[in-house]
Amino acid sequence: xxEVAQSPRYKITEKSQAVAFWCxxxxxxxxxxxxxxxxxxxxxxLVQFQDESVVDDSQLPKxxxxxxxxxxxxxxxxxxxxxxxxxxxxLCASSLTASYNEQFFGPGTRLTxx
Amino acid sequence: QKEVEQDPGPLSVPExxxxxxxxxYSNSAFQYFMWYRQYSRKGPELLMYTYSSGNKxxxxxxxxxxxxxxxxxxxIRDSQPSDSxxxxxxxxxxxxxxxxxxxxxxxxxx
Numbered sequence: 001x002x003e004v005a006q007s008p009r010y011k012i013t014e015k016s017q018a019v020a021f022w023c024x025x026x027x028x029x030x031x032x033x034x035x036x037x038x039x040x041x042x043x044x045x046l047v048q049f050q051d052e053s054v055v056d057d058s059q060l061p062k063x064x065x066x067x068x069x070x071x072x073x074x075x076x077x078x079x080x081x082x083x084x085x086x087x088x089x090x091l092c093a094s095s096l097t098a099s100y101n102e103q104f105f106g107p108g109t110r111l112t113x114x
Numbered sequence: 115q116k117e118v119e120q121d122p123g124p125l126s127v128p129e130x131x132x133x134x135x136x137x138x139y140s141n142s143a144f145q146y147f148m149w150y151r152q153y154s155r156k157g158p159e160l161l162m163y164t165y166s167s168g169n170k171x172x173x174x175x176x177x178x179x180x181x182x183x184x185x186x187x188x189x190i191r192d193s194q195p196s197d198s199x200x201x202x203x204x205x206x207x208x209x210x211x212x213x214x215x216x217x218x219x220x221x222x223x224x
Contacts, residue, residue: 004157040122040216040217041216041217042118042120042202042204042213042214042215042216042217043158043202043214044214045211045212048211056211091157091158093157102160102163103160103212105157105158105159106157107155107156107157108155108156108157110155
């Protein structure tokens with residue numbers, strides 16, 4: 001069964017360091033999402049891609065976060081510099097199209113900033 | 115007021131019980147309503163998706179939407195220990211991003 005892949009699964013870093021997360025969506029899925037989920041809360045959208053284009057990054061803290069999906073397939077989310085408040089689960093999801101279709105989530109990357 | 119509210123629990127029930135999970139929302143533009151299940155250390159997975167008011171049944175799960183009251187529910191019949199997870203309600207307008215509730219933690223005790 002096709003799945004969304006994410007790596008690493010866990011990342012521990014010190015504040016002010018740079019971190020990067022990778023996501024490989026389900027093959028053929030044009031839309032890719034990055035969410036942040038703080039413990040005890042629901043996922044919050046950081047950025048949405050349609051193919052290689054950003055269609056919504058209104059909640060992405062652009063002073064420290066960046067995301068790219070260069071060939072419209074896999075994607076990287078970067079934080080530089082990391083802050084204590086960035087500790088959270090970072091989830092990647094994909095769907096066939098941007099209009100509502102089921103979003104398939106990856107296992108997430110658990111980030112701890114010390 | 116948050117757009118989507120959900121009792122965080124934790125909710126603990128004996129095996130075989132009927133479970134009722136609920137969300138309220140404030141944005142009357144929401145048209146699509148979903149329930150996701152999230153096991154510990156895993157990503158959410160879609161359980162139920164509804165568009166209109168009324169009930170939708172899938173096996174032991176029933177999703178109920180009352181747009182006039184801005185209230186949605188998920189019922190789980192004959193609950194099993196494998197149902198122990200966090201349940202997230204989610205909703206979307208016809209053109210906007212999905213908004214998730216904070217989730218309710220459920221434990222089904224054998």
